[in-house]
Amino acid sequence: MPQLEDIQNDFIRQEITDFIERPDEKAKIIGLFAKASPAMQKIGAALIEGQNKVVDQLTRDALDAGTPALEVMDDGLIAAMAIVGIKFRENFIFVPEVLSCARAMKAGMAHIEPILSASGIEPIAKVVMGTVKGDLHDIGKNLCIMMLRGAGFEVIDLGVDTSPDRFLEAVETHEAPLMGMSALLTTTMPNMGRTIEAFIDADLRDKVKIMVGGAPVTQDFADEMGADGYGKDAVACVALAKKLVGAAA
Numbered sequence: 001m002p003q004l005e006d007i008q009n010d011f012i013r014q015e016i017t018d019f020i021e022r023p024d025e026k027a028k029i030i031g032l033f034a035k036a037s038p039a040m041q042k043i044g045a046a047l048i049e050g051q052n053k054v055v056d057q058l059t060r061d062a063l064d065a066g067t068p069a070l071e072v073m074d075d076g077l078i079a080a081m082a083i084v085g086i087k088f089r090e091n092f093i094f095v096p097e098v099l100s101c102a103r104a105m106k107a108g109m110a111h112i113e114p115i116l117s118a119s120g121i122e123p124i125a126k127v128v129m130g131t132v133k134g135d136l137h138d139i140g141k142n143l144c145i146m147m148l149r150g151a152g153f154e155v156i157d158l159g160v161d162t163s164p165d166r167f168l169e170a171v172e173t174h175e176a177p178l179m180g181m182s183a184l185l186t187t188t189m190p191n192m193g194r195t196i197e198a199f200i201d202a203d204l205r206d207k208v209k210i211m212v213g214g215a216p217v218t219q220d221f222a223d224e225m226g227a228d229g230y231g232k233d234a235v236a237c238v239a240l241a242k243k244l245v246g247a248a249a
């Protein structure tokens with residue numbers, strides 16, 4: 001099992017020691033960073049400190065040096081966001097700090113997006129994606145969108161705080177066979193179910209496959225509200241999207 005000492009970056013080691021208390025979370029985070037290269041750990045440290053210019057530069061450097069975009073995303077940016085999430089939950093940091101981290105994440109993602117989105121192949125299908133009503137979290141949704149575009153899907157991004165009507169309208173207008181909803185708050189998760197009900201009421205439920213995701217969402221919850229599928233991360237989102245439109249994996 002990876003140990004704290006396997007992480008080279010002093011700052012990351014200190015963050016884990018100071019802020020990650022639950023043994024299961026500690027083991028998970030140590031695992032994430034122990035397998036990350038020193039350059040990825042450095043990106044993670046800058047993200048945790050909310051230094052968007054540093055993340056911007058280090059991400060560019062890593063990509064220029066030939067590091068795969070997916071590695072920068074998983075081992076640098078997403079791994080660091082896991083620490084930010086725990087610090088936020090435990091009240092070690094608050095909304096302004098998290099916003100700085102989110103800004104830093106976006107600075108890194110800006111360089112990753114063109115690489116992951118450049119599929120250069122005929123679109124597999126159209127997908128409407130949005131964060132549900134009342135919810136302003138879009139980092140995970142945007143990662144899914146990048147990966148979907150990279151896999152050859154044409155994505156219509158409805159952004160955040162998306163009402164059931166906007167989902168309905170977009171699916172109809174674009175004749176999209178697939179739709180994805182994201183929710184990060186337990187209070188907004190029920191809006192996924194409400195959106196599905198709106199499709200039933202409008203007699204459009206059988207015209208579109210609906211996938212759901214976001215940190216608090218589970219397969220059970222997805223089944224309960226009648227979604228067609230649940231994906232735990234952006235890679236799963238692409239696999240699910242392909243499955244739902246009957247495209248080759």
Ligand code: B12
Pocket residue numbers: 078081082084085086088089090095096098099102134135136137138139140141143144180181182183184185186187211212213214215216230231232233234235236237240
């Ligand atoms: C960043 C962040 C913010 C930022 C958002 C910035 C932005 N532009 O997105 C800001 C500061 C604005 C924010 C605000 C708030 N937040 Co906030 N936030 C977070 C934080 C730290 C990280 C979320 C994130 O980006 N994760 C990284 C991404 C990559 O992961 P992800 O979103 O889960 O996405 C992946 C998968 O879930 C999946 N996925 C996502 N969507 C989809 C969709 C489909 C179709 C599929 C298949 C897959 C899929 O793939 C993604 C990529 O791998 C989380 C903590 C956490 N652990 O999640 C809290 C968290 C979600 N926030 C929380 C709270 C409470 C709030 C606020 C209410 C705080 C406040 N008092 O104001 C507000 C709510 C604002 C609102 N109305 O939405 C709580 C929610 C608690 C709960 N039980 O509901 C959390 C869990 C923190 C905590 N533990 O307390 N937040």
